[in-house]
Amino acid sequence: MIQDIDYAALAPPLILAVAAIGLLLADAFDAPRRVLSLVSGGSLAVALIAVIVLAGGDRRATLCLPDGLRHGGPRSCSYVADDFTLLFQGIVLGAAVIVVLLSQREITDSKMPVGEYHFLLLAAVIGALALVAARDLVLLIVALETLSLPVFALSALRRYDGTASEAALKLFLVSVVSTAIMLFGISLVYGATGAMHLDRIAPALASLDSDLDPVAAVGSVLVLAGFAFKVAAVPFHFWAPDVYQGSPLPVAAFLSVVSKAAGFAGLAIVLALGLPAYGHVWGPVIAVLAALTMTLGNLAALRQRTAIRLLAWSSVAQSGYMLAPLAVGSHRLPEAVAATTAYVALYAVMNIGAFAVVIGFHRHGRWDTLDDYRGLARRSPAVATALAFFLICLAGLPPGVMGLFAKVVVFRATVAGGVTWLAVVMAINTVIGLYYYLAWAVRLFTPSTDESYDAAPGVGARAAIAAAAAGAVVLSIAPQIVLQTVVQAT
Amino acid sequence: MMAIPLCGALAMLVPASRFLRTDFAVRAFGTAVSAATLLVAISAMTAFDFGDTSRMQLEVDHAWAPAIGLRFHLGVDGISLPLVVLTALLTFLCFLYTLRHPPAGGMIRLLTALLFVLEIGMLGTFVALDLVLFFVFFETVLIPMYVVIMLWGGAGRRAAAFKFILYTLLGSGLLLAGMLLVGAEAGTLDMTDLAARHGSGLSHGIQITAFALMGIGFAVKAPMWPLHTWLPDAHTEAPTVGSVLLAGVLLKMGTYGLVRVALPLAPDGAQFWAPWLGLLAVIGIIYGALACLAQSDLKRMIAYSSVGHMGFVLLGIATLTPVGINAALFGNIAHGLITSLLFFLAGSVKERWGTGDMNAIGGGMLSTSPRLASILTFASVASLGLPGLAGFWGEVLALVGAYRPHADLPRETFVTFMAVAALGAVLTAAYFLRMLAKLTHGPVDGVARPTGAAVSMQEYAAWVPLIALTLLVGLWPKTLLDVTTGPVRALLGGG
Numbered sequence: 001m002i003q004d005i006d007y008a009a010l011a012p013p014l015i016l017a018v019a020a021i022g023l024l025l026a027d028a029f030d031a032p033r034r035v036l037s038l039v040s041g042g043s044l045a046v047a048l049i050a051v052i053v054l055a056g057g058d059r060r061a062t063l064c065l066p067d068g069l070r071h072g073g074p075r076s077c078s079y080v081a082d083d084f085t086l087l088f089q090g091i092v093l094g095a096a097v098i099v100v101l102l103s104q105r106e107i108t109d110s111k112m113p114v115g116e117y118h119f120l121l122l123a124a125v126i127g128a129l130a131l132v133a134a135r136d137l138v139l140l141i142v143a144l145e146t147l148s149l150p151v152f153a154l155s156a157l158r159r160y161d162g163t164a165s166e167a168a169l170k171l172f173l174v175s176v177v178s179t180a181i182m183l184f185g186i187s188l189v190y191g192a193t194g195a196m197h198l199d200r201i202a203p204a205l206a207s208l209d210s211d212l213d214p215v216a217a218v219g220s221v222l223v224l225a226g227f228a229f230k231v232a233a234v235p236f237h238f239w240a241p242d243v244y245q246g247s248p249l250p251v252a253a254f255l256s257v258v259s260k261a262a263g264f265a266g267l268a269i270v271l272a273l274g275l276p277a278y279g280h281v282w283g284p285v286i287a288v289l290a291a292l293t294m295t296l297g298n299l300a301a302l303r304q305r306t307a308i309r310l311l312a313w314s315s316v317a318q319s320g321y322m323l324a325p326l327a328v329g330s331h332r333l334p335e336a337v338a339a340t341t342a343y344v345a346l347y348a349v350m351n352i353g354a355f356a357v358v359i360g361f362h363r364h365g366r367w368d369t370l371d372d373y374r375g376l377a378r379r380s381p382a383v384a385t386a387l388a389f390f391l392i393c394l395a396g397l398p399p400g401v402m403g404l405f406a407k408v409v410v411f412r413a414t415v416a417g418g419v420t421w422l423a424v425v426m427a428i429n430t431v432i433g434l435y436y437y438l439a440w441a442v443r444l445f446t447p448s449t450d451e452s453y454d455a456a457p458g459v460g461a462r463a464a465i466a467a468a469a470a471g472a473v474v475l476s477i478a479p480q481i482v483l484q485t486v487v488q489a490t
Numbered sequence: 491m492m493a494i495p496l497c498g499a500l501a502m503l504v505p506a507s508r509f510l511r512t513d514f515a516v517r518a519f520g521t522a523v524s525a526a527t528l529l530v531a532i533s534a535m536t537a538f539d540f541g542d543t544s545r546m547q548l549e550v551d552h553a554w555a556p557a558i559g560l561r562f563h564l565g566v567d568g569i570s571l572p573l574v575v576l577t578a579l580l581t582f583l584c585f586l587y588t589l590r591h592p593p594a595g596g597m598i599r600l601l602t603a604l605l606f607v608l609e610i611g612m613l614g615t616f617v618a619l620d621l622v623l624f625f626v627f628f629e630t631v632l633i634p635m636y637v638v639i640m641l642w643g644g645a646g647r648r649a650a651a652f653k654f655i656l657y658t659l660l661g662s663g664l665l666l667a668g669m670l671l672v673g674a675e676a677g678t679l680d681m682t683d684l685a686a687r688h689g690s691g692l693s694h695g696i697q698i699t700a701f702a703l704m705g706i707g708f709a710v711k712a713p714m715w716p717l718h719t720w721l722p723d724a725h726t727e728a729p730t731v732g733s734v735l736l737a738g739v740l741l742k743m744g745t746y747g748l749v750r751v752a753l754p755l756a757p758d759g760a761q762f763w764a765p766w767l768g769l770l771a772v773i774g775i776i777y778g779a780l781a782c783l784a785q786s787d788l789k790r791m792i793a794y795s796s797v798g799h800m801g802f803v804l805l806g807i808a809t810l811t812p813v814g815i816n817a818a819l820f821g822n823i824a825h826g827l828i829t830s831l832l833f834f835l836a837g838s839v840k841e842r843w844g845t846g847d848m849n850a851i852g853g854g855m856l857s858t859s860p861r862l863a864s865i866l867t868f869a870s871v872a873s874l875g876l877p878g879l880a881g882f883w884g885e886v887l888a889l890v891g892a893y894r895p896h897a898d899l900p901r902e903t904f905v906t907f908m909a910v911a912a913l914g915a916v917l918t919a920a921y922f923l924r925m926l927a928k929l930t931h932g933p934v935d936g937v938a939r940p941t942g943a944a945v946s947m948q949e950y951a952a953w954v955p956l957i958a959l960t961l962l963v964g965l966w967p968k969t970l971l972d973v974t975t976g977p978v979r980a981l982l983g984g985g
Contacts, residue, residue, distance in 0.1 A: 397659070398611075398630040408622055411666050416674035420667065420699060427663025434659050435652070442640065480560075 006062035008054070009081040012047040012089055013129045019043030020122035027115020033107070040118035041100040044125065048093040055086045063139075065197070076197035078136045083488060087341065088132035088265040091348050095257045096125045098352050098467060101460040102359045103250040110248055112157045120150035120157075121254070128262035135273065136197040137186050137223075140266060141179070144226055147262055148175050151255065155247030167239075167246025174239045178229035185222025189274075192216040198274035205277040220278040221285055223270060230263025231319045234292040241300075244312035249362055252308065253355035256315045257348050264322055264344050268337045276330045283329025290327055291425045294320025298432040307358050307368045310436060311351075314394065317433060318347055324426055325410050328417025339413035342486040346393075346406040349475060353390040353468030357383055360457025360465060370440055377445045383457065386469040388441040393472055395437040396430060402472055405479040517592065520602040521585040524578070527609065531578035538571055563619040563680060568977040569750060569819060570616045572970060573742055576826050577616065580738045581609045583952040584731040587834060590948035591841060593642040593729035601642065604634040605731065612739045616746060621669045621679040624751065629662055631740060635732065642729040650720075650727035657710055657720040665707025665747075671700045672755045685754035685981065694758050701759025704752040705767065711744030714767075714804055715774035718797045722781075725793035726846075730837025733789065737796055738830035742822045745803050749815060753807070754981050760810060761896070765903050768808035768892070772907045772914070774801030779917030783924065788836045788846045791925060792829065795873060798918055799825045799881075805911055806888035809904065812978050814891025819974045821884025824963060828881055831869045831956040838862060838949060848925065853932030861945045863930040865953060870922040872960050875915055879964035885915055 007014065023039055054060065061077035070076065081089075100121070107114050127147030134140040152175070156168030190196060192212045193204035208216055229236040244252040275282065297317030304310040322343045325336035360383065361376075362368060377384040393400030396407040407430065414423045457465065475482060550564040566574060584605065592598055607630065614627030632655055639651040673679045675692050692700070710717045721741075725733045753760050778798025785791040799821065806818030839862070840846045855863035872879040875886075892908035895901060963970055 392633065397633055398626060399607075399633065401626065404626060404629060408625070408666065408670075412670045412674065415667055415670040420671055420703075423667035423670070424664065424703070427667050428660065430663045431656050431660045435656060438636075438652075438655065 003063070003066060006060055009060035009062045009079065009133075011050040011054070012093070013126045015047045015050060016043055016122050016126050016129070020119050020126070023115055023122065024119045027113070027119075031115075033114040036114050036118055037100065037104055037107075040122060041097055043122065044093055044097045044100060047129075048090065048097065051086050051089045051093060054081055055083065055090070059083070074197075074199040076136070076199055078139045078197070079130070079133050080135045081133055084265075084269075084341070085133045087345070087485060088261060089129050091261050091345055092125060092128045092132065092258050095261070095348050095352050096121070096128075096254070098356065098464045099250050099254045099258065101464040101467075102253060102356055103248075104460040105458040106248050106250050106359065106362075110158050110161075112248065117154065117157060120154045124148075124150040124154070124254070125258065128258055131262045132265040132269070134266070135199065135269065137189070137201075137270075137274075138196050140270065141183065141186065141226070144182075144230065144266065145179065147230075147259060148179075151251065151259065154251045154254075155243055157251075158248060161246075163242075163246040164248075165246075167243040170239050171243045171247075174236055175229055178225045178236050181222050182224075182226030185219045185225065188215050188219030189223060192219060198270065201274045202276060205275065208277075217278060217281045220275045220282055223275070224267070224282060224285070227263050227267040227270070228289065231260050231267065231322070232293075232316050233289050233319050233323060234296055234316075237293065237296070237316045237319075240316050241309050241312040245306070245308050249308065249355070249359045252312070253352060253359065256311070256355065257352045260315070260319065261344050261348055264340060267326065268340055271326060272333055272337050276333060279328075279330025279333065283327055283331075286323055287327035287419055287422050290320045290323035291422055292320075293317070293323060294426065294429045298429050298436075301436050302432060304436070305369050305371075307370055307373065307440075310370065310440065311354060311358065314433065314436070315351060317429065318351070318394070320429070321407070321410055321426060322347070324419075324422055325413035325417070327414065327419050327422055332413070332417050336413045336417055338486050339409045342409050342482055343406045345482050345486065346402050346475060346479075349468060349471045350390050350393040350400075350403060353465065353472055354387065354394065356461060356464040356468055357387040357390070357457075360461035370443055373440065373443050375444075375447050378447070383465060384444045386465055388444055389469065389472060391437040391441045393476070395434045397434065399476065400472075401476040402479055405483065409483065517585070517589050517598055517602070520605065521582070521589055523606070524582040524585045524609070527613075528578040528582045531575050531613075534566065535571060535575055538566065560622050561620045561680065562623060563682075564614075564617040564623075565619050565682075566617055568973040568975075569981075570746070572819070572823050572973060573616045573739075573746060573826075574613060576742075576823055577609065577612045577739050579955065580735060580826070580830055581605065581612075583830075583834075583955065584734055586948055587734075587837075587952040588731055590946050591730070591837075593731065601638070601731075604638055605735075607631075608634040608638075608735060612735075612743065615743050619681045621673055621681060621684075621751070624681070624747075625662070625666055625669060628665070628743060628747070631743070632658055632662075635736065635740065638732045639724060639728045642732065643727040645727070646723065647727045650723035653720045654724040657717070661707040661710030661717070663707075664703045668700045668703030668705075668707060669751065669755075671696060671703065681751065681755075692756065692758075697756035697759035698762050699759070701752055701756040701763055704756070705748065705763060708744040708747040708752060709770075709804075711747070712741060712800050712804060713744065713797065714770050715777050715797065715801070716770075718774065721797060722790050722793040725796070725833075726787060726790045730833060730840075733793075733833040733837070734830045737793075737833055738826045741796060741800055742826055745800065745807065745818060745822055748804075748807050749818065749978075749981070753810070753815075761898055764808045764810055764896070764899055768805055768904060768907050771801045771804035771808055772910050774798065774804065775911050775914035776917070779914050779921060782921040783917070786848050788839060788848055788851075788925075788929075789833070790846075791848075791921070792832045792836055795832075795918065795921070796825070796829055798914060799829070799873070799884075801914070802885050802888045802911065805907060806884070806891050808907075809888075809891040809894075810896035810899065811891050811894065812975065813887060813894070815978045815981070816971055816974050817884055817887030817891050819978070820887060820963075820967065820970055823970060824880035824884045824960070827956050827960050827963070828869060828873045828879075831865075831953060831960070832873060834949070834952055834956075835862070835866050835869055838945075839866075848928050851929060852934065853928060853930070854934030855930045858934055859945075865945075865957070867926055867930055868957065869960075870926055872964070874919040874922040877964075880960045882964060883967045889915075 059082040061080045063079045064075050064077035124147050127143050131143035134143050152168050152172045156165050158164040192215045193201050195201045232240040294317045297313050301313035322340050325339040328336045393403035396403040411423050552562040611627050611630030618624040618627050636651050636655045675696050713721050775798045778794050781794040782791050803818045803821040806814040843851050872881050875881040889908050892904045895904040
């Protein structure tokens, strides 16, 4: 049986795969570390260009069922490069480029093996790219694992550091548990419908025997588990703070932006394409999870004294906001998916920006407390202003219009879907969130108490901060760029 | 056309940090720009067709983000026009006052920039005709005001600033949920469209929920008892210009929002909640008055008096009659003029005596600085509602409105409210007279000694327009009522 494979559609992950193997070989032959970083960043940029080129063309699908096995059903392609996929691939790749920029100094400072680091990073990105393009459950889970496994190794790459190993172990255990639950869910859904492709599962679920109904209901809820882990939603959230703190900071940035974006894309794909028939089951589940996630994340973030843990908990809380629109169930689902997508896209820009500043000012071997940021505005006004802007964006207030619009779209989708109580919970949570973001932003402008250290960010970090800040400003002036794209793509 | 001051202020914002070396130049620049804005507002007033006040005029309407149905839609009618002019005027006066009396704490550039952003937000709120746009402007004022309190405030500014922003943000969050609920159910975000429908197409339950959410949002801003606790702290700690804008304009955004957004969008909900709104308003009046009697700090007292005055405004809104709502809009403007004047005066007193504590200042101001004391007397008397001055009409019309509430509302309840509110008016007189007795009359016995008692040119310049308008609006209330009556009738559906 011979299958036609559309290599153009697969180009972005293929480019990265070739580059990843090349990197590993080059490292074995002692290529200088600058070259390795350049190849890594360059390949991501090339993949990004490929995505942009693909976005100009038509929807492409590949790895479809051969005609002989189709039995008159839908085409059932495993890998689809439509606008939604390409949008997420764009987010993932853009954020990954910034992560590479941020990694340069960390690799030197932490004495991490540079070839392995970049190889693992690229491998994880490949997983993310495949995840957002996957349209059947097998490819989804394989992609999810491809995304997860390298990250375990990445977070443990500082081998001499106890906290790093602990972080990796924690990440690993939570991941394994959630994957097991998800696989169980998949097996139940498969048992009930006899299909793995989402475009076959959806009609099968819509006309399911009533005695199989409980099986499919339980299955559809359990499938969420794997994604809940990726996006750090309650009850699979507690790895986030320790892992963010323990692993190298660029890896934390990767987890909080790239991996999370991929997780939300996967979640949206499964829910919208595969399980809309069971919206009445998973809708309320997600509503409760979203409410818990944002509340818990925000309350815990209030108590944090170190920058990185605060970012960790706040990104848990942000996951709650992103989940909220999906709580509508099958009622106005496309609108909800668009809202989540828009939020993820905007969040990626603001959060990677905040991470970039934190990484740029990180001193090796200690945790920066929030008080260490006192007086930053005097020492480097531009960077302090950028950080303050990112924080205000995350809080969702003008002049961070971008964040405000992100909030508006998720509120809108939630309310339109008839889950007003969740919107009220979200309103209260925004206030809690504002408190700690603002407390941090204010510290930047208050005079410092002790003598200041001058940790000037490296060139890579500077470029990353500048890129994220430029993105944030542009999107604040013209948020419709993202909003329009998202609506067209979903 | 209304976009001109916005763009002007925005454009001026950038060079403000580039050229103008000295602080004084920056302040002069700020004054000039705000004067230009005021001129544009006045020219908008002259371009406004007073024969047809209920129609939206001078509209700007562009698609902004069609994907979510968002439009950049601005316009003014009789309800918003007075507030727009008031905002432009007060901002200008603030700059004028700052010209000679910059707040302690320096960084005038930043202050100028923040005041501009504040002005944009305030003007934008009053002219926005799209719900999301309204919300964006509504939020825009938060951060600048927060920073103003935080950087130039008094001793307890940190806590006050945080309290201010957290309270108001909670309100805004609920407000957003309420507005989007209406928007999602009705399928449009355009306020003129929604207002024209008078809530048709929205089920009773939705309207009740939506009005409750929006009502809480605006009530925090207004502020309504028991959501007012941020206000005394914020006012007391804020610098003079901060308190003036806070009292003069920011509070109006809450009541304006109620009239402009909450009432027309969810009339059924309004009817359901009106008695409760009235009850809370009356409690606010009495509570504000009693709290004032217990204050020894001048600014704090004026802040609590705002709670009382805004209670009258809210009571007017709660009656849901044209008379009541006219009273509310009138009270808005009157309170904006008088309380701004009072805060300017309180700032001047504090600057001269070095304290706002009435016991420390002691009596005899009429002999030590007669001019300041006379103006203070005038403002207090206006604020307690002496006939012939602006404060009177808002209160009396609100009481009249409460005597004859909307036909579907329980009349007995409202008559009781009216009686209690009238008692509140008496209490208001009591605390203002007590304040005057303590400060202006009697022997000079204060601990603190005044310095530089003469009233400066800039102070006169800032105060005289307010005094003049207070007199004008008080003696010829028709000037203002004529403008607001038309749109209010249209708002309530026919009539």
